[in-house]
Amino acid sequence: MSLITRRAALVTGAGLLLAGCEQLNNSPSFRRVLAAAEGLTHTTQRLLLAGQPLAREFTKADLSPSFRSNGTQHPNTDAYWADLRSGFRNWRLRVDGLVDHPLELSLPELRRLPSRTQITRHDCVEGWSAIGQWTGAPLALLLKAAGVQKEARYVVFHCADNIGQTGTPAGDYYESIEMADAWHPQTILAYAMNGSLLPVSHGFPLRLRVERFLGYKHAKYVTRIEVVKSFASINGGKGGFWEDHGYEWYAGI
Amino acid sequence: MSAPEVIRRHSLPVRIWHWLNALALLLLLMSGLQIFNAYPRLHWGQYGADFDPAWLELKKWPGWLTIPNYPNLADGRRWHFFFAWLFVLNGIAYALWTILSGHLTRDLAPTRADWRGFGRSVIDHIRLKHPTGEAAKRYNVLQKLAYLLTLFLLLPMMLATGLTMSPGMNAAFPWLLDLFGGRASARSLHFISAGLIVGFVAVHLIEVVLAGPVNEVRSMITGRYVVPREPDQ
Numbered sequence: 001m002s003l004i005t006r007r008a009a010l011v012t013g014a015g016l017l018l019a020g021c022e023q024l025n026n027s028p029s030f031r032r033v034l035a036a037a038e039g040l041t042h043t044t045q046r047l048l049l050a051g052q053p054l055a056r057e058f059t060k061a062d063l064s065p066s067f068r069s070n071g072t073q074h075p076n077t078d079a080y081w082a083d084l085r086s087g088f089r090n091w092r093l094r095v096d097g098l099v100d101h102p103l104e105l106s107l108p109e110l111r112r113l114p115s116r117t118q119i120t121r122h123d124c125v126e127g128w129s130a131i132g133q134w135t136g137a138p139l140a141l142l143l144k145a146a147g148v149q150k151e152a153r154y155v156v157f158h159c160a161d162n163i164g165q166t167g168t169p170a171g172d173y174y175e176s177i178e179m180a181d182a183w184h185p186q187t188i189l190a191y192a193m194n195g196s197l198l199p200v201s202h203g204f205p206l207r208l209r210v211e212r213f214l215g216y217k218h219a220k221y222v223t224r225i226e227v228v229k230s231f232a233s234i235n236g237g238k239g240g241f242w243e244d245h246g247y248e249w250y251a252g253i
Numbered sequence: 254m255s256a257p258e259v260i261r262r263h264s265l266p267v268r269i270w271h272w273l274n275a276l277a278l279l280l281l282l283m284s285g286l287q288i289f290n291a292y293p294r295l296h297w298g299q300y301g302a303d304f305d306p307a308w309l310e311l312k313k314w315p316g317w318l319t320i321p322n323y324p325n326l327a328d329g330r331r332w333h334f335f336f337a338w339l340f341v342l343n344g345i346a347y348a349l350w351t352i353l354s355g356h357l358t359r360d361l362a363p364t365r366a367d368w369r370g371f372g373r374s375v376i377d378h379i380r381l382k383h384p385t386g387e388a389a390k391r392y393n394v395l396q397k398l399a400y401l402l403t404l405f406l407l408l409p410m411m412l413a414t415g416l417t418m419s420p421g422m423n424a425a426f427p428w429l430l431d432l433f434g435g436r437a438s439a440r441s442l443h444f445i446s447a448g449l450i451v452g453f454v455a456v457h458l459i460e461v462v463l464a465g466p467v468n469e470v471r472s473m474i475t476g477r478y479v480v481p482r483e484p485d486q
Binding site: 213252 | 280283288289291292294299300301302303304305317320321322325326327328330331332334335337338416418419420421422423424425426427430436437440
């Protein structure tokens with residue numbers, strides 16, 4: 001084989017490889033094969049985390065001097081602006097779905113519940129991370145008070161922010177977690193960050209902290225908690241805004 | 254002149270592992286650069302974001318080096334974790350086979366004679382002189398050390414630093430954070446290890462070309478290897 005044909009073969013080969021990757025990336029059946037890895041990771045981490053260990057907690061000395069906020073910086077919906085103008089007097093957190101006693105809680109009621117404070121690391125799917133202190137009501141308290149029904153499998157968090165371009169429901173932020181993670185002691189609905197009121201850019205008045213998962217699971221501006229058997233009929237059906245945009249539902253890695 | 258001696262150079266498990274691993278590493282590298290592009294800064298310590306000092310800040314890698322070839326973190330992650338599983342399962346099978354079959358002690362562990370010939374092997378490498386005859390049927394000492402370091406240090410390092418970036422794994426195995434000094438450090442070490450593997454592969458490919466690319470590549474596909482003749486005395 002002469003040098004030129006060998007070089008031509010190499011270039012063609014590399015080109016084919018790249019073109020092949022693009023074709024594969026857009027093939028629905030190949031995407032299903034790739035997605036199998038998520039199931040494997042989910043099952044493996046479920047087994048390793050069966051004892052529900054805590055995420056590492058840090059000290060005040062470890063806090064990030066400045067904590068980046070991602071996604072929505074300020075919800076753009078009329079409802080959120082109206083709540084801001086009225087000082088969230090009429091704001092209520094709803095807990096409903098597969099529960100025996102649906103709840104409606106005001107901010108002062110949430111703040112009067114027994115609280116948990118934790119200093120944890122927040123890992124963005126993009127690769128950066130920051131350490132912050134969070135104070136809030138354990139989700140388990142609310143779920144216990146509401147009485148979760150037997151067929152419940154997921155807890156869905158509906159949010160006040162819409163990050164689509166169009167303002168259609170497809171842009172509404174939402175997230176979902178498994179019941180096992182909903183009962184975890186570090187899963188809290190935080191109303192304070194680093195010892196002060198939660199900033200708007202970090203989800204005021206209420207955000208989820210579900211440690212052991214990537215940042216997009218930690219829904220901000222939570223207004224409604226819905227206990228469900230399946231999230232297939234909610235928005236894009238993948239269990240969250242970013243999940244509907246191709247990200248893994250299981251965000252433990 | 255007698256017919257050239259032909260031996261079976263690489264056993265079937267080595268050949269299967271080698272090509273699956275090569276495929277996995279290439280796709281892991283390219284999808285890894287896609288993921289890196291989402292936040293192209295590296296830090297030391299438990300955390301690191303935009304406002305924190307970075308020890309390395311790079312421009313984004315060009316699309317022809319990434320999978321997919323346009324910015325798409327979600328798809329890059331799908332490819333990365335799929336081929337990470339291939340890399341891990343293939344690696345575990347290879348590690349078990351290597352130890353249980355005796356490949357490790359027979360072919361990879363340097364012998365006393367290897368250590369005595371260390372200096373000569375270094376000089377041979379500098380002169381680009383490749384072994385012939387009986388010596389060509391075995392790995393030389395620098396080759397053995399390069400393989401051992403890559404197999405049992407760099408590749409496991411890739412896996413361990415990768416897992417240290419997982420918040421789920423951090424809860425399951427918090428000692429990983431202590432081992433690498435935090436998540437941001439693990440991310441930096443993941444990147445550095447990837448660079449060292451690219452360096453290994455570069456040297457590996459240069460050696461293949463220098464030692465006779467057709468014979469070497471064939472020995473890794475079919476196992477057949479023509480032993481280079483000893484130079485005439």
